[in-house]
Amino acid sequence: MNLKNKKVLVTGGSAGIGKALIAELISKGVHDFAVMGRSKEKLEDLSSEFKNANFILVQGDVAQLSDIVKLVETVEKKWGSVDVLINNAGVISTGELGRISDEDIVNQININLTGLILLTKKALPLLRKSEEAGIMNISSGLGYIAKPFYSVYAATKAGVRHFSEAMRRELIFDNIHVMTVFPTATDTPMMITSKIENMDSAEWVAQKSIEGLINKEINVILGGEQRLKDIDTNFNHPLEMDEKAKELYESYREKTEHHRAM
Ligand SMILES: NC(=O)c1ccc[n+]([C@@H]2O[C@H](COP(=O)([O-])OP(=O)(O)OC[C@H]3O[C@@H](n4cnc5c(N)ncnc54)[C@H](OP(=O)(O)O)[C@@H]3O)[C@@H](O)[C@H]2O)c1
Known part of the structure; x- marks a missing residue:
């Protein structure tokens, strides 16, 4: 995909x-961005x-249908079409399921x-107006391999993986490339309350993701060869991964005990 002068939401x-991702896209010739976030x-x-x-900045929450509608209407009015949708928020x-608040469970989902699916639905007519469009969904390594104490988050990210796969096939006759990114631990504000060390940088994750978009890869799986082997083991020999979870149980518990970025 040629990203020059593309309009990215x-x-x-x-x-x-x-x-x-915005910084990386600018380096590839993108000038126009529409961005949604809750903090103005x-x-x-x-x-x-x-x-x-150039930015279209829309303050809003992807979990609110009215905010999604506002975002898409604003973009339609200003651009008329969208070339690339990046579902990243x-x-x-x-933590232990019983200790995650009901509110955090509902809001994570x-x-x-839910927000990612609704925005994709509402943005599709604008993506269809592009000569060459793309959808990039940000899942997580946990979308492939679920770990203890990440139950709800992992469920949402596996949902993103499956939704992406279905949409890739549903849009197979459209000129819309659908891809999914599976980062491992990445040094961002989301990770401040985790106790994880040796994380990837956000810049590196962005570089690999955009490289994947340009090359029309379908899955960008980060975490190296070992991650690919683990995915294979998890699919073909899940009990081996259960044993690993048993060994690392207390370490996982400790690392996730206070990890919250909502
Ligand atoms: N960091 C990691 O280790 C890691 C690993 C794998 C996957 N991921 C995934 O990568 C994506 C980006 O994560 P990150 O680490 O960059 O997170 P981050 O540093 O916490 O940034 C999250 C961004 O999303 C926005 N956001 C959060 N909730 C939102 C909402 N309801 N509506 C609109 N915007 C919202 C935030 O702005 P406001 O707070 O102002 O809304 C912020 O701009 C996420 O999908 C995450 O699950 C991250």
Whole structure:
């Protein structure tokens, strides 16, 4: 895909991986971005940080249907079409299932999955107007391999993986490439309350994701060869992964105990 002068709609572009994706896209010739996030201040910082880009900034929550409609209507009025939709906004709340609040359970599902599906639905007519369109959905390594204490988050990210796969096939006769990115732990504001070390940088994740978009890859799976082997083991020999979970149980518990970015 040639990204030059494409119009890109990205949710959660005001921090972390989303913001790094914007920087990477600018380096590939993109000038026009529509960004949705809940914090107005964080959104407004984008204009001063990336002076060579044009922004449509829409304050809103991807879990609110009315905000999604507002976003799509604004973009339609200003652009008339969308070339690339990046469904990146996401939240996390981990720990033993019984200790995750009911509110955090519902909100993780609504933000990470329901909102992503609804925005895709509402943005499709605009993507269909593009000569060459793409949808990039940000899942997670946990969307392939679920770990203890990440039950709800992992469920939303597996949902993203499956939704992406179905849409890729549903849109097979449209000129819309659908791809999914599976980052491992990445050093962003989302990870401040986790106790995970040696994370990938958001810039590196963005670089690999955009490389994948340009090359029309369907899955960008980060985490190296070992991750690919683990995915294979998890599919073909799940009990082996259960044994690994048993060995690392306390370490997982400790790392996830206070991990919350909602
Ligand atoms: N960091 C990791 O280790 C990692 C690993 C695998 C996958 N991922 C996935 O990568 C994506 C980006 O994560 P990140 O680490 O960059 O997170 P982050 O640093 O917390 O940034 C999240 C971005 O999404 C926005 N956002 C959150 N909830 C939103 C909502 N309801 N509506 C609209 N915007 C919302 C945030 O802005 P506001 O708060 O202002 O709304 C922010 O711009 C997420 O889908 C995450 O699940 C992250």
